[in-house]
Amino acid sequence: MVVVGHRGCALLEPENTLRGFRRAFELGCDYVETDVRFTRDGALILMHDERVDRTTSGTGRVCDLTLRELQALDAGKGERAPTFLELLHILPEPVQLLCELKGEGVESAAVAAVREAGMQERVVFTCFHLDRIRAVKAIDASLRTGAIFSEPSPGWATIAASAGAEGVGIHFRHHTRELIDEAHRHGLIIRAWNPDAVADIQRTIDLGPDGISSNRPDLVLQLLGRA
Numbered sequence: 001m002v003v004v005g006h007r008g009c010a011l012l013e014p015e016n017t018l019r020g021f022r023r024a025f026e027l028g029c030d031y032v033e034t035d036v037r038f039t040r041d042g043a044l045i046l047m048h049d050e051r052v053d054r055t056t057s058g059t060g061r062v063c064d065l066t067l068r069e070l071q072a073l074d075a076g077k078g079e080r081a082p083t084f085l086e087l088l089h090i091l092p093e094p095v096q097l098l099c100e101l102k103g104e105g106v107e108s109a110a111v112a113a114v115r116e117a118g119m120q121e122r123v124v125f126t127c128f129h130l131d132r133i134r135a136v137k138a139i140d141a142s143l144r145t146g147a148i149f150s151e152p153s154p155g156w157a158t159i160a161a162s163a164g165a166e167g168v169g170i171h172f173r174h175h176t177r178e179l180i181d182e183a184h185r186h187g188l189i190i191r192a193w194n195p196d197a198v199a200d201i202q203r204t205i206d207l208g209p210d211g212i213s214s215n216r217p218d219l220v221l222q223l224l225g226r227a
Contacts, residue, residue: 002211003220004098005029006194007048011215014076015055016046018090025092028226029217032091033098033126036084036110043067044084044109048102056081063103084110088117098146098169098213101127107135111143130163137164146191152179157186169193169213172204180209198223 008020009027016034024032035048040063052058052065056073071080084099091097097119101107107125114123125136126146133145146167147160151174160168167189170179175192183190191211195201201220204212214220221227 001205001209001224002030002191003028003217003224003226004031004033004191004193004211004213005217006033006213006215007035008032009215009217011196012218014079015215016048016081017075017077017079018082018086019077019079021087021090024217025095027218028221029095031096031098031124031211031213033100033213034084034087035100035102036106037062037102038106038109039067039070040064041066042109044106044113045070045081046084046087047081050103052081084113085117088113088119088123091119091122096122096124098124098126100148101125101129101132101136107132108139111136111139114143124167126169130159130165133163133165146189148193150174157182157188160188161186167191167210172200172212175204175207175209177207180207195220 005024007015009024013020013023021032034046036044037047039045047062051061056075058073075081124144124146126148128148136145145165147165148169150171169191172192172195189210192204192209193213195204196216212220
């Protein structure tokens with residue numbers, strides 16, 4: 001069962017920071033997950049929210065701030081928000097990356113960054129908006145993609161597969177054995193996100209998805225006997 005450190009390990013270290021990702025590497029995560037957005041000057045920065053208010057010392061929309069302005073902010077414990085390439089350059093073998101495409105039009109730039117780093121085989125592009133998954137596949141059909149759902153709607157597996165996704169991420173509260181079987185019938189890898197409490201993690205493990213994403217990957221690894 002694959003273990004994914006969500007935004008690094010967001011309940012242990014500041015989310016989407018190099019400190020958080022390094023902690024996830026040290027814990028033994030198989031994958032880490034991050035979010036990419038454009039700055040005002042077209043850089044790809046790691047930031048989940050549209051605004052910087054929750055996760056940094058600043059205020060305002062990410063798209064209204066330059067990379068220099070964003071990296072002058074404290075993202076927690078003295079960390080700054082890194083660029084996508086900065087994360088790619090520290091990603092150790094054999095850890096892989098889930099890259100969630102945030103904001104319109106980031107697909108080409110994200111793919112270009114992954115190609116520049118020579119990481120095409122180690123990155124999965126994910127999104128709630130399946131048009132962005134299709135856009136990645138249109139650039140290069142060999143790139144791996146994943147569809148994300150909170151609560152899967154009727155036909156979700158067919159929709160994901162038809163968009164070219166190799167996998168799906170579905171909120172852990174909606175996971176059942178039937179859901180997992182449905183994914184596998186469509187040839188999809190299925191990941192549960194984000195159980196963070198021990199009871200929720202153990203219930204998810206017992207259901208047997210292919211992977212679990214968590215803000216407390218240390219607990220997931222511990223319950224799997226891999227700590």
